[in-house]
Amino acid sequence: MATFPERLTELIAEKEIKSHELADVIGVNITTINDWKRGKYQVHLTNAIKLADFFACSLEYLMGRIEHDVKDFKPRACPPFYSQFLAVLKQRDCTTYRLRKDTSISGGHFDSWKTGNDPLVITLITIAEYLDITLDFLVGREY
Numbered sequence: 001m002a003t004f005p006e007r008l009t010e011l012i013a014e015k016e017i018k019s020h021e022l023a024d025v026i027g028v029n030i031t032t033i034n035d036w037k038r039g040k041y042q043v044h045l046t047n048a049i050k051l052a053d054f055f056a057c058s059l060e061y062l063m064g065r066i067e068h069d070v071k072d073f074k075p076r077a078c079p080p081f082y083s084q085f086l087a088v089l090k091q092r093d094c095t096t097y098r099l100r101k102d103t104s105i106s107g108g109h110f111d112s113w114k115t116g117n118d119p120l121v122i123t124l125i126t127i128a129e130y131l132d133i134t135l136d137f138l139v140g141r142e143y
Helices: 004-015 019-026 030-038 045-055 081-091 096-102 107-114 121-131 135-139
Strands: none
Touching (some): 004 030, 019 045, 081 121, 096 107
């Protein structure tokens, strides 16, 4: 499976754009794009969604969790993350307490998200794997 840096580099090449053009489109510095491509920094959810929207792909594909993307992926507009997160936990009959106990995710993450801070996608991958769901479902991009 591809990693996020590999997939991002591949998508940039396929789209035949320069990293600085992508940086301009999604509103980050060129250094950020290059750091993501080198695997130096993890991507936050808001930027991952901007990338997935730009490349018309799922978060699953962007993050290298699947090899082939769904054709004509049409994501829903994402609701606020924390409310979506709680709704998914409720649907899966899981609590933040159980999630904390069964994974390495600290309660501070939940408190941070509750106040509107942007989660790192790597943390969301842990949650998606634990709940056996896709990233896109977790954040509300797919039904």
